Amino acid sequence: MLRAMSPDQPPDLPAELLLLRTRSLTSVAAQEIERLIVSGAIxxxxxxxxxxxxxxxxISxxxxxxxxxxxxxxxxxxxxxxxxxxxRSISAEEALELxxxxxxxTGQACERLAAAPPPATVPRLSGLVTxxxxxxxxxxxxxxxALNLDFHAALLELGAGPRAQRIYDDLGKELNLFRRRALVQPEKMRESNAEHAAILAAIHAGDPVAARAAAEAHVQGGKRRFAASHTPL
Amino acid sequence: MLRAMSPDQPPDLPAELLLLRTRSLTSVAAQEIERLIVSGAIxxxxxxxxxxxxxxxxISxxxxxxxxxxxxxxxxxxxxxxxxxxxRSISAEEALELxxxxxxxTGQACERLAAAPPPATVPRLSGLVTxxxxxxxxxxxxxxxALNLDFHAALLELGAGPRAQRIYDDLGKELNLFRRRALVQPEKMRESNAEHAAILAAIHAGDPVAARAAAEAHVQGGKRRFAASHTPL
DNA sequence: GCAGTGCAAACTGTTGACGATCGACAATCC
DNA sequence: GGATTGTCGATCGTCAACAGTTTGCACTGC
Known part of the structure; x- marks a missing residue:
């Protein structure tokens, strides 16, 4: 049971060491700090x-x-x-632009989804709506x-390119600098999900114009709900 | 003529010192390296x-x-x-997404410009087209x-928010990783500027739908010209 | 002649330390 | 009493050095 032939063998950090072979300390630091920021811990x-x-x-x-x-x-x-x-703390105006x-x-992605949906698009989205x-x-x-985030991520994953997805994700992180976890009210959830269903229906019907309109209306609705709850002026 | 009372006065670096008071070495390094990259020097x-x-x-x-x-x-x-x-070297597909x-x-910016143009919008754009x-x-x-860059920058500056401008600029820098200074041919210049004029006309007419369509068609035209010249498949 | 092995140089990743600057607080002067 | 100035602590900006890894090359053996 004793391990010979390797007296100065470094202490076995199987996971961490393997992790450091792939990711530098800078990357894990960035990931952690970003998590602290977007989660609101900082x-x-x-x-x-x-x-x-x-x-x-x-670390240093x-x-x-x-x-x-x-x-x-x-x-x-x-x-x-x-x-x-x-x-960074963003103003209400900046949040509205986001x-x-x-x-x-999202509108662009849904327009494309309606025009040329990849395989299994409708079942996947439909499952999330359900x-x-x-x-x-x-x-x-x-x-x-959480499901709402998944739904929107799925829309962009299916209907947009990788660069657009990255921009969308970055905008979401930036938006978290303003609203600390949007408080979802029951009736708002149903209202929001009805819009989701409208988007899905337009995609299913293969109507690009309606899909784009429904998607833009949905996000703008979120913007309106955000504006109404945060800036009472 | 001799300067008394300040024997250990630091050597006067009026510009550089003032510069370093505001900008760190990291920022100037980032600016310079970015310049080297987007200019194609690297x-x-x-x-x-x-x-x-x-x-x-x-520096260090x-x-x-x-x-x-x-x-x-x-x-x-x-x-x-x-x-x-x-x-980073980007593929043709990535360039097309950009x-x-x-x-x-650009389409969004022009749609807004047509709907609610800020003061002096048309003269400024008109001057650039001329x-x-x-x-x-x-x-x-x-x-x-150079003028083309100015024109597009003006469109976003007038019709979009600061975040959209930043994204647009970043996309432009990224696009420079592919095409090394798009070679502009005479007839292409006239074709391109005719599209500029169409955008301007739609904005001047206050037609948001036409403005968006014209702008998207213009950029997509640039995409088509790019695709035709770079990927002969 | 060619594949495999070992060494050495170059480069990156990380750390610790030094100098410089900023904000706050206290002492002084008007 | 209020404002100004001097000092102190904390923190940032930068640098030089060390450790680990990768890469290229020469050497050896087949």
């Missing part, structure tokens, strides 16, 4: 202390700085020289929220 | 040698690494662990190219 507007983050992740400041620099390009943080990096852009991308319906009836807001 | 697919870049810029490897991380998030470079960063996204954004017409008649391809 609130918008707050400062990013480099050595605190480094200590938290058990170098990779942390590189990770933060990447997030800066992505638009999640802003940096002031000799002062530090802050989690909704517009998401509506644009599950959302069940979640709405059960007043399962978190479940509905 | 061809797509080639490796980015960190210490060579650092030596070229007269730290800021260079941070700058490269930013460009990685932006999509201009890809990094392989323990191997280095490479200037054209589609630019068409989408100058492009002169450049086309003079067979001034570089001049036309």
């Amino acid at each position: 609130p918008a507007g707050s400062r990013l202390n480099e050595q605190a983050l480094a200590a938290r992740l058990g 400041r170098g990779p942390v700085r590189e990770a933060v620099r990447g997030l800066e390009r992505q638009g999640l943080v802003v940096t002031v020289v000799n002062q530090g990096s802050y989690v 909704y517009d852009l998401r509506a644009l991308l 599950r959302m319906e069940r979640a709405a009836e059960a007043d399962d807001a978190p479940g509905y929220y | 061809p797509a697919g080639s490796r980015l040698n960190e210490q060579a870049l650092a030596a070229r810029l007269g 490897r730290g800021p260079v690494r941070e700058a490269v991380r930013g460009l990685e998030r932006q999509g201009l470079v890809v990094t392989v662990v323990n191997q280095g960063s490479y200037v 054209y589609d996204l630019r068409a989408l954004l 100058r492009m017409e002169r450049a086309a008649e003079a067979d001034d391809a570089p001049g036309y190219y």
Whole structure:
């Protein structure tokens, strides 16, 4: 049972070591910091202390700085020289523009889906709509929220290219800088899912114009619900 | 003439010092490396040698690494662990998607411009079209190219929000990874500018649908010209 | 002649340290 | 009493050095 012939064998970190062969510390730091930001663990507007983050992740400041620099390009943080990096806080106007852009991308994706749907498009979307319906009836807001994300991700995955998907995802992360987990109300869930069904119906009917219109209307509806709940003016 | 009372006054670097007060070495490195990439000085697919870049810029490897991380998030470079960063080379399919996204954004901007044009929209665009017409008649391809960029930038500046402009710019930089300065032919210039005029006419007429259609057709025309010249299949 | 092996150089990934700058607080002067 | 200035602590920006890995090349053996 004793292992001979390898006296100075490094301690076996099977998973971690294999992980570090593929991903650098910078990438895991970026992923973790991004998670902390979009999840709201680090609130918008707050400062990013480099050595605190480094200590938290058990690494040096170098990779942390590189990770933060990447997030800066992505638009999640802003940096002031000799002062530090802050989690970006976006204004209501900027949030509205993000909704517009998401509506644009979603509309385009749905238009293409209606014109030339890939195999298994309708069953997949239909299944998600059904599950959302069940979640709405059960007043399962978190479940509905997750399924909603899946539905929109599926729309772009099926109807748009990889670059458009990346932009859409980035916009979503940016949007999280404003709204801390949109509170979903029961009637809003049903309203929202009815729009989902409309999108699906247009796609199923092969009507690109209607699909685009339904998708844009749905995202704009989300924008309206967002505006009504967050900016009472 | 002798300067008293300030024996250890630092050497006067009026511009550079003021510059470094505002911009860190990382930012200037990022700007310079990005310039080298989009200008084609560093061809797509080639490796980015960190210490060579650092030596070229007269700085250390730290800021260079941070700058490269930013460009990685932006999509201009890809990094392989323990191997280095490479200037991203995009496929023809990816380039086509970039054209589609630019068409989408430009169409949206023009639709809004036609619906609610900001002050001085038509004169500004009209002036650019006129100058492009002169450049086309003079067979001034570089001049036309620059004016064309100005025209499209003006469309987005006037008709879209700041986030959309940023996305559009990023897509343009990414597109430069494929085509090395699209060679503009005389007849293509006139064809292109006729489409510019059509966009302007639709905006002037206040017809959002026509404006969007004209803009999308124009960018898609550029995509078609690009596809015809680059992928002879 | 060719495949395989071992070594060496180059480069990347990470760390620690140093200098510089900013904000806050206290002491001083008007 | 208020404003200004000086000092201190904290933190950022940058650099140089170390460790690990990859790559290329020469050498050996078949």
